[in-house]
Amino acid sequence: MRRVTLDDVANLAGVSPITVSRVLRKPDAVSQGLRLRVEAAVTELGYVTNVAASRLASSRSHAIGVIVPTLYNVIFAEYLFALHEVLIEHGFQLIVVNSRYSEIEEENAIKALLGQRVEAIIIAGVNHTTLSRQLLIQAHVPVVETFELSADPININIGMSQELAGHAATRHLLDRGLRRIAFLTGNLDRRAQSRLDGYGIAMEEAGLAGMNVIARIPRHSSVALGSDLFSEMRLRGDLPEAIFCTDDNLALGAMQECRKHGIRMPDDISIIGFHDLEFAACASPSLSSIATRRYETGKLAAEKVLASLNASTKSGVETFDLGFALVPRESTAG
Amino acid sequence: MRRVTLDDVANLAGVSPITVSRVLRKPDAVSQGLRLRVEAAVTELGYVTNVAASRLASSRSHAIGVIVPTLYNVIFAEYLFALHEVLIEHGFQLIVVNSRYSEIEEENAIKALLGQRVEAIIIAGVNHTTLSRQLLIQAHVPVVETFELSADPININIGMSQELAGHAATRHLLDRGLRRIAFLTGNLDRRAQSRLDGYGIAMEEAGLAGMNVIARIPRHSSVALGSDLFSEMRLRGDLPEAIFCTDDNLALGAMQECRKHGIRMPDDISIIGFHDLEFAACASPSLSSIATRRYETGKLAAEKVLASLNASTKSGVETFDLGFALVPRESTAG
DNA sequence: TTGAAAGCGCTAACAC
DNA sequence: GTGTTAGCGCTTTCAA
Numbered sequence: 001m002r003r004v005t006l007d008d009v010a011n012l013a014g015v016s017p018i019t020v021s022r023v024l025r026k027p028d029a030v031s032q033g034l035r036l037r038v039e040a041a042v043t044e045l046g047y048v049t050n051v052a053a054s055r056l057a058s059s060r061s062h063a064i065g066v067i068v069p070t071l072y073n074v075i076f077a078e079y080l081f082a083l084h085e086v087l088i089e090h091g092f093q094l095i096v097v098n099s100r101y102s103e104i105e106e107e108n109a110i111k112a113l114l115g116q117r118v119e120a121i122i123i124a125g126v127n128h129t130t131l132s133r134q135l136l137i138q139a140h141v142p143v144v145e146t147f148e149l150s151a152d153p154i155n156i157n158i159g160m161s162q163e164l165a166g167h168a169a170t171r172h173l174l175d176r177g178l179r180r181i182a183f184l185t186g187n188l189d190r191r192a193q194s195r196l197d198g199y200g201i202a203m204e205e206a207g208l209a210g211m212n213v214i215a216r217i218p219r220h221s222s223v224a225l226g227s228d229l230f231s232e233m234r235l236r237g238d239l240p241e242a243i244f245c246t247d248d249n250l251a252l253g254a255m256q257e258c259r260k261h262g263i264r265m266p267d268d269i270s271i272i273g274f275h276d277l278e279f280a281a282c283a284s285p286s287l288s289s290i291a292t293r294r295y296e297t298g299k300l301a302a303e304k305v306l307a308s309l310n311a312s313t314k315s316g317v318e319t320f321d322l323g324f325a326l327v328p329r330e331s332t333a334g
Numbered sequence: 335m336r337r338v339t340l341d342d343v344a345n346l347a348g349v350s351p352i353t354v355s356r357v358l359r360k361p362d363a364v365s366q367g368l369r370l371r372v373e374a375a376v377t378e379l380g381y382v383t384n385v386a387a388s389r390l391a392s393s394r395s396h397a398i399g400v401i402v403p404t405l406y407n408v409i410f411a412e413y414l415f416a417l418h419e420v421l422i423e424h425g426f427q428l429i430v431v432n433s434r435y436s437e438i439e440e441e442n443a444i445k446a447l448l449g450q451r452v453e454a455i456i457i458a459g460v461n462h463t464t465l466s467r468q469l470l471i472q473a474h475v476p477v478v479e480t481f482e483l484s485a486d487p488i489n490i491n492i493g494m495s496q497e498l499a500g501h502a503a504t505r506h507l508l509d510r511g512l513r514r515i516a517f518l519t520g521n522l523d524r525r526a527q528s529r530l531d532g533y534g535i536a537m538e539e540a541g542l543a544g545m546n547v548i549a550r551i552p553r554h555s556s557v558a559l560g561s562d563l564f565s566e567m568r569l570r571g572d573l574p575e576a577i578f579c580t581d582d583n584l585a586l587g588a589m590q591e592c593r594k595h596g597i598r599m600p601d602d603i604s605i606i607g608f609h610d611l612e613f614a615a616c617a618s619p620s621l622s623s624i625a626t627r628r629y630e631t632g633k634l635a636a637e638k639v640l641a642s643l644n645a646s647t648k649s650g651v652e653t654f655d656l657g658f659a660l661v662p663r664e665s666t667a668g
Numbered sequence: 669t670t671g672a673a674a675g676c677g678c679t680a681a682c683a684c
Numbered sequence: 685g686t687g688t689t690a691g692c693g694c695t696t697t698c699a700a
Contacts, residue, residue, distance in 0.1 A: 006693065006694065016672080017694080018671065018696095019671075030669075048448045049693090050692090052386045054695075055676090056386040056390050056675095056677065056695090057676055059695095071405075071414055071415060072408075073411075078406070095429070115383050117386065134380075138380055222613075224615070253613070278558050279558070279583075282557055282590050284590045339677060349686080363685075391678040391692055
């Protein structure tokens with residue numbers, strides 16, 4: 001069962017292969033008579049362009065590589081949604097790879113993407129292995145690093161300071177007169193670590209360096225994990241006055257545990273989350289959080305890629321700090 | 335800036351191109367001396383295989399096409415996770431495309447995947463356009479349809495009866511003596527529609543055909559939408575005895591709204607969701623739901639693809655009903 | 669507007 | 685174990 005090729009279509013339509021190719025790529029360059037004949041032949045044979053051959057011959061992949069640490073997180077889903085929205089519209093294919101939060105897997109992902117001759121790489125995070133960084137630089141394609149700010153961007157950097165955001169969340173609790181503040185987290189990826197750093201700095205600034213409480217269970221973040229983390233503290237008889245969760249999911253889990261045990265929020269305990277996921281506003285009590293801009297990050301990344309690809313000159317280093325916003329709600333009222 | 339090719343590596347290493355190719359693909363077939371020289375040259379030049387050329391020459395893409403309606407839903411994230419886990423391990427690349435719940439976009443996605451000469455297609459859903467179906471059949475690659483059961487599978491079908499699941503959820507409420515049962519939904523995609531059908535049948539069987547209440551706002555499912563749907567009913571003064579939500583997110587939104595207005599669960603109202611998302615068990619009250627097997631669906635789909643690709647003979651039609659499970663919890667306790 | 673020739677970078681098949 | 689030859693199916697370039 002040989003696959004149908006351009007030549008087959010050309011034979012059936014009685015034209016040369018290149019004419020078929022033109023009909024498919026720039027129909028306006030072909031006279032209507034031939035175009036109609038070719039289109040009929042394409043339909044009749046069910047011809048579909050062989051992308052590998054097309055890419056090889058044109059040395060253009062029309063593909064853009066995207067590396068995310070996980071697909072298992074609504075944050076990245078929103079970001080990918082924005083990337084898709086913009087880039088697909090412009091005729092690009094996205095090749096999405098997840099690195100499972102591993103720099104080694106990220107390195108392999110980069111190699112795989114370069115093998116695909118992607119025309120740009122959009123990568124979550126700013127920390128890479130030495131080889132990864134070298135490959136990204138040598139690739140001579142636009143590279144966008146996202147979600148964090150880099151001291152030394154490879155090319156384009158679109159992000160926010162996770163540390164300042166962690167600091168702001170902690171500061172918000174401190175400003176309410178709360179002193180015993182716990183930090184709840186699952187796996188400490190780079191960004192969670194930065195938020196923790198921000199927490200540490202805020203605590204220290206408040207003269208509470210000795211009072212840091214870090215509850216951590218190395219599992220991926222989830223509502224259930226939030227419940228577990230909270231339970232553990234409660235069973236130890238070690239409940240703090242306030243909790244800063246790296247993630248709204250953890251916060252929701254903690255809140256559910258509070259409710260179960262008649263612990264009032266914010267009277268007995270204040271809780272703040274991170275990311276301002278869509279349920280935060282309609283939780284009960286509504287959940288204070290730090291709003292982050294995933295969609296905008298993706299959208300801007302996509303637009304910058306398009307701009308770079310259209311630019312004749314190689315763009316230099318650019319940084320965009322998209323910031324974050326503290327969203328105080330009932331869970332830390334008072 | 336010409337890209338480094340196999341020939342460059344071969345020249346540097348002083349061997350023929352095919353030897354370099356062998357070192358990269360089947361190192362055991364090359365003597366150690368040459369292998370080391372080639373590997374050194376590869377590293378020195380930072381060579382990465384051009385996938386397009388490789389695919390064209392070998393006429394193997396090592397790519398598997400995956401079509402999902404959205405990336406914006408944890409259900410599909412779990413499913414993709416399983417697909418990744420199995421298939422990447424076996425040296426395949428996944429090309430994931432979303433159809434945004436549109437059969438036309440699905441058709442385009444199929445064409446795009448066939449253009450990539452994917453070696454198999456794994457597609458969520460069993461309803462396709464006539465052309466889509468024809469293309470899938472003509473492609474002569476393994477095709478796996480998932481999440482639903484088909485009366486006429488193209489090749490392999492791994493799913494569950496959404497209608498029976500909807501029926502079971504409704505039946506559960508009826509069994510508790512509840513009669514005024516509302517169905518809450520966002521966009522009515524195929525699967526939501528089937529659940530609604532199941533609800534309708536159960537209501538009719540109970541002699542309650544005239545009492546169907548369907549609350550629907552055509553937005554994508556979310557916690558906020560659940561709150562909105564519930565609010566609308568409440569403001570109309572039309573609260574039912576029980577609610578069946580197409581989705582645990584909607585249920586969570588409804589629950590939050592109940593709590594806000596002092597409506598007790600399950601005393602004043604019973605709520606059941608769908609999918610048994612991970613927060614359902616730790617919600618307060620814990621949320622009854624229908625557990626579905628996203629991970630297992632993905633895993634089995636991946637395994638069946640591998641089996642088909644390894645099989646010498648073309649496999650026939652196979653159907654796997656993975657079923658579902660009613661998980662009764664506090665929100666519908668009797 | 670259309671076509672002929674050449675080649676993109678790799679690998680299968682065959683020879684040595 | 686290693687190399688030679690001949691494509692894979694397109695698109696680019698240049699000529700008509």
